[in-house]
Amino acid sequence: METGLKNRVAIVAASSQGLGRATAEAFAAEGCRVAMCARNKETLSAAAEKIRSQYKTDVLAEAFDVTDAPAVRDFVNAVVQKFGSADICVTNAGGPPAKGFLATTIEEWKRAVELNFMSAVYFAHQVIPHMQKKKWGRIIAITSITTKQPVADLVYSNAVRAAVVGLVKSLANEFGKDGILVNNVGPGYTATDRLKELARSRSAASGQPEQEIFEGWAADAPLNRLGEPRELADTIVWLASERASYITGQTILVDGGLYKGL
Ligand SMILES: NC(=O)c1ccc[n+]([C@@H]2O[C@H](COP(=O)([O-])OP(=O)(O)OC[C@H]3O[C@@H](n4cnc5c(N)ncnc54)[C@H](OP(=O)(O)O)[C@@H]3O)[C@@H](O)[C@H]2O)c1
Incomplete structure (x- = not known):
């Protein structure tokens, strides 16, 4: 399948391991230039080097916390300076702690909002003006099956990720005119x-x-x-590709059928 992604610039947040890393790798395999981040510099550098050498593609990797808005701004600026654009942006972060409601704390609620909601806002805020200039862009949020079906003891995820769905739909509505497609992918157990x-x-x-x-x-x-991380990554690549050019504002679960609703 021709994806039309060769030479596109793909930012993948929180990508030194797991779903983010598999996604960075899948974009590199399509011939994209890739920008990666995570907090731990050593793990991130090792992942970036492996992708660089395996796919013979340009990789920019910078260590920072995605809840740090100025760091996200500096990163996106560095990506645009190095690669000339920010075509695709996959928002992602670590997951919040697993808890039932009475075990939660106010501080952890605030942290979950920063980690799993505001980080997506920070990235979207920075990349959209660059996408508007090119009249082309893709923003894809990695969230969870919890956006459709709450999971026991994951109350932070169940509550906070719903806000990302609202953000995704709003951005899809507002920036469709600029050729920017915005979607959400929800992994099941991967x-x-x-x-x-x-x-x-x-x-x-x-x-x-x-x-x-x-x-x-x-x-x-x-x-x-x-699920295997690669299965989510392939769905994200497809959503970013020219083959999914009429899909925006959607939540797509990659969950092996786990979601029980219609
Ligand atoms: N795996 C699943 O079954 C599943 C299912 C549903 C939803 N999800 C969600 O999908 C997301 C990714 O999950 P995963 O399974 O890939 O997790 P993972 O294997 O723990 O990987 C998380 C990645 O994010 C980075 N990261 C974490 N917090 C960060 C921060 N504050 N700033 C920058 N980078 C950060 C980590 O590197 P550093 O630690 O070095 O920063 C690492 O590269 C999570 O939000 C998770 O809750 C996963």
Whole structure:
């Protein structure tokens, strides 16, 4: 399938491992120039170097926290200075802690809003003017199945990610005239370190062995297995491509059928 993405500039936030990293790699495989970030410099540099050498493409990697608005601004400026544009922006961040409501704290609520909502605002704010100039752009938010179906003990995610869906729809409405398409992808249970972290915390709370927790998650989906990061990444690449040129304002789940609604 011809994606039309060769030489496009793809920013992928929170991308030293897991879903972000798989996405950065998938764009590099399409011939995009890629900009990556994460907090830990060593892990990020190693991931960037691997992608650079494997796909023989330009990669810009900078270590910062996506909740730091001035750092996001400086990063996007650096991307545009180096590559000349910011065509595609995938917003992403680490997940919030797994908790039921009464275990939550006000400080953690504020942190979840910063991490999983405001970080998307910061990126969108910076990239949209560049996309408007080119009359072409793609913003894709990585969120969660929780945008459609709340998950027990993930109350921060259940609540905060809904705001991202509102943002995505609003941006799609406002900037469609500029050729900017804005969508949201919601992973189901996908085999990354984040999922191991969730299994650990659930196991600590319930006493159920982690292996059983993984098996339960896999069995919840009609496809009867966990997702692979590459499966989410391929969906994001498709959404960014010319093959998805009439899709905007949508939430697309990549969940093996886990979502139970119509
Ligand atoms: N995996 C799943 O099954 C699943 C399902 C639904 C939703 N999600 C959501 O999808 C997102 C990505 O998940 P994942 O499984 O890929 O997680 P992961 O394996 O833990 O990877 C998270 C990545 O984000 C970076 N990161 C975390 N916090 C950051 C911050 N404040 N600033 C900059 N970079 C940051 C991490 O690097 P540093 O630590 O070095 O910063 C790492 O590169 C999360 O929000 C998660 O909740 C995942």
